[in-house]
Amino acid sequence: MAVPTGAATGRREQILTVAARLFAKHGFHGVSIADLGAAVGVSGPALYRHFPGKEALLAEMLVGISEHLLAGGRERAATGGDARATLEALVDFHLDFALTSPDLIVVQDRDLANLPPEPRRKVRLLQRTYVEIWVEVLREITPGLQPEAARIAAHGTFGLLNSTPHSGARGSTREVATLLRDMALTALTTLPAA
Amino acid sequence: MAVPTGAATGRREQILTVAARLFAKHGFHGVSIADLGAAVGVSGPALYRHFPGKEALLAEMLVGISEHLLAGGRERAATGGDARATLEALVDFHLDFALTSPDLIVVQDRDLANLPPEPRRKVRLLQRTYVEIWVEVLREITPGLQPEAARIAAHGTFGLLNSTPHSGARGSTREVATLLRDMALTALTTLPAA
DNA sequence: CCGCTGCGTTAGCGGGCGTTAACCGGCTAC
DNA sequence: GTAGCCGGTTAACGCCCGCTAACGCAGCGG
Numbered sequence: 001m002a003v004p005t006g007a008a009t010g011r012r013e014q015i016l017t018v019a020a021r022l023f024a025k026h027g028f029h030g031v032s033i034a035d036l037g038a039a040v041g042v043s044g045p046a047l048y049r050h051f052p053g054k055e056a057l058l059a060e061m062l063v064g065i066s067e068h069l070l071a072g073g074r075e076r077a078a079t080g081g082d083a084r085a086t087l088e089a090l091v092d093f094h095l096d097f098a099l100t101s102p103d104l105i106v107v108q109d110r111d112l113a114n115l116p117p118e119p120r121r122k123v124r125l126l127q128r129t130y131v132e133i134w135v136e137v138l139r140e141i142t143p144g145l146q147p148e149a150a151r152i153a154a155h156g157t158f159g160l161l162n163s164t165p166h167s168g169a170r171g172s173t174r175e176v177a178t179l180l181r182d183m184a185l186t187a188l189t190t191l192p193a194a
Numbered sequence: 195m196a197v198p199t200g201a202a203t204g205r206r207e208q209i210l211t212v213a214a215r216l217f218a219k220h221g222f223h224g225v226s227i228a229d230l231g232a233a234v235g236v237s238g239p240a241l242y243r244h245f246p247g248k249e250a251l252l253a254e255m256l257v258g259i260s261e262h263l264l265a266g267g268r269e270r271a272a273t274g275g276d277a278r279a280t281l282e283a284l285v286d287f288h289l290d291f292a293l294t295s296p297d298l299i300v301v302q303d304r305d306l307a308n309l310p311p312e313p314r315r316k317v318r319l320l321q322r323t324y325v326e327i328w329v330e331v332l333r334e335i336t337p338g339l340q341p342e343a344a345r346i347a348a349h350g351t352f353g354l355l356n357s358t359p360h361s362g363a364r365g366s367t368r369e370v371a372t373l374l375r376d377m378a379l380t381a382l383t384t385l386p387a388a
Numbered sequence: 389c390c391g392c393t394g395c396g397t398t399a400g401c402g403g404g405c406g407t408t409a410a411c412c413g414g415c416t417a418c
Numbered sequence: 419g420t421a422g423c424c425g426g427t428t429a430a431c432g433c434c435c436g437c438t439a440a441c442g443c444a445g446c447g448g
Contacts, residue, residue, distance in 0.1 A: 011425085025307060026307055027221060027222070027223060027304075027305070027307060027308065028221070028223075029221060029222075029223030029224060030223060030307065030308065032404075032405060032406080033405075033406060033407085034404095034405085034406095042425085042426070042427090043426090043427080043428095044427090044428090045406090045407075045408080045409095045426090045427085045428090046425070046426055046427075048406095048407075048408085049424075049425050049426070050425090053406075053407075054405095054406065054407095109360065110221075110304050111221070113219060113220055113221060113224070114221065114224065149369070149373055151361060152357075152358075152361050152370055152373055152374070153373065153377065154361075155357045155358075155360050155361035156354045156355075156357045156361070156373075156374055156377055157354070158353075158357065158360070159352075159353035159354050159355075159356060159357030159360070160350045160351070160353050160354040160357075160381075161350075161353075162353060163346075163349045163350040163352065163353030163354075164346075164349075166303065166349050166352070166353070167345060167346050167348075167349035167350070175343070176346055179343055179346055179347065179350075179385075179386070180346070180350055182384075182385075182386065183347065183350055183381035183382075183385070184381070186380055186381050186384050187354075187377035187378070187380050187381040188377075190376075190380050191373075191376075191377070192373070192376065205395085226434080226435060226436080227435075227436060227437080228434095228435080228436095236395085236396070236397090237396090237397080237398095238397090238398090239396090239397085239398090239436090239437070239438080239439095240395070240396055240397075242436095242437075242438085243394075243395055243396075244395090247436075247437075248435095248436065248437090
C-alpha cells in the first residue's frame with residue numbers, strides 16, 4: 001500500500017518505481033519499453049507479463065498517486081481538529097509526499113495528457129476531489145472566501161509545495177520542508193475574505 | 195520582440211505560437227511534424243523551410259522564453275527603487291507572463307529534457323541567472339537569509355505563480371492575478387532570517 | 389526573357405517503437 | 419513424474435515519425 005517511491009518488493013512494484021524515475025527524467029514518450037526493461041534488468045517484452053501495455057502502466061502509476069493523495073487528504077481532514085490544525089496537517093502531508101517522491105510529482109502533472117481517456121478522467125476526478133478537501137478547509141479558515149478563489153489558492157500552493165524537483169532540493173530536506181511549509185501556511189492564512 | 199503568445203505576424207512566429215499550443219497540450223514527442231504543419235495550414239515538410247528540425251524549433255522557443263524572462267527580470271531589478279518595490283515588480287512581471295502565455299510556461303518546464311544538450315545548457319544558464327535576480331532581492335529584503343534558502347523560496351514562488359495553467363484560471367484574470375500576487379508577496383516577505 | 393530565390397508540394401527512405409508470436413526453463417501441485 | 423503456470427527469451431511485424439529528395443511555381447532583378 002506504500003505508494004511512495006521506495007524499495008521495490010515485487011517485480012510489478014519495481015517496474016513502477018523505475019518507470020517513475022525514467023518517465024520523470026525523459027517523459028513518457030521519451031522512454032521506450034526496451035529502455036524500461038533494461039533498467040529493471042530484464043529486456044523488452046518481458047514487461048508484458050506484468051502490464052497489458054505501456055499506457056496501462058502509466059495509468060496505474062497516475063491513478064495510484066491520486067488515490068494516495070486523496071486518501072491521505074481525507075485522513076487528515078477527518079480528524080476533526082480545528083481548521084488551522086487540519087490545514088497544517090494537509091500541508092505537511094502533501095509536502096512529505098512531494099519530498100519523498102519527486103519522480104511521481106513530476107510525472108503526475110507532465111504526463112497526464114498521455115493517459116487514455118478513461119483513466120485520465122478517473123485521475124482528474126480524484127484530483128478534483130482532493131482539491132475540494134483543501135477548499136473546504138480554506139473556506140473554514142477564511143470566512144467569505146469564494147470557492148473559486150480557494151481553488152486557485154490551493155492549486156497555487158500545490159505549485160509551491162511541488163517545486164522541490166525544480167530547485168534541486170539539495171539543502172537538508174528538513175530545512176527545505178520547514179521553509180516551504182511556512183511559506184504555504186503564511187500565504188494561506190492571510191487570504192482576503194472578500 | 196514580443197515573446198508572449200500573441201497573433202502571429204510571419205510564418206515563423208505563427209509556427210512557434212501554434213507549436214507552443216500543441217506542445218503544451220500533447221508534449222513535444224506527442225506532436226508530429228505533420229500535425230504541426232496541418233495546424234498552421236501547410237503540410238508536413240514545409241516546416242523545414244523555416245526551421246532546420248523539430249528540436250531546433252523547440253530550442254528557439256525555450257531559449258526565447260528564458261531570454262524574455264531574464265530581460266524582464268533585469269529591467270525590473272535595474273530601476274534601483276527599494277527592494278520591496280523591486281520584488282513587487284518582479285512578481286507582477288512574472289505573473290503577467292504566466293497569465294499571458296500559459297502554453298509557454300507549460301512547455302518550458304515540461305520539455306526542457308527534450309532539448310539537445312547545447313541549447314539545454316543555455317536555457318539552464320539563463321534560468322539560473324534569472325533566479326539569481328530574485329535571490330538578490332530576497333536577501334536584500336530579509337537580511338541573513340541564506341542563498342540556498344532564497345533559491346528554494348524563489349523556485350517555490352515560480353511554482354505558485356505558474357500554477358494558473360493547472361487551475362483552469364477561469365475567474366477573471368485580474369482577480370486571479372491579485373490573489374496569487376498577494377500570496378507570493380506575503381510568503382516572500384515573511385521568510386525567516388535564520 | 390531569363391534565372392534565382394522563397395515557399396510550397398508529394399514520394400520515399402531509414403529507423404525506432406509498441407506489440408505479438410513462438411519458444412523455453414524452472415517451480416509447484418497432484 | 420508429469421502437467422501446467424509463471425516469467426523470462428529472441429524474432430518479427432507493422433506503423434509512425436523525422437527528415438531528405440525532387441519537383442513546381444510565383445515574384446522579381448537584371
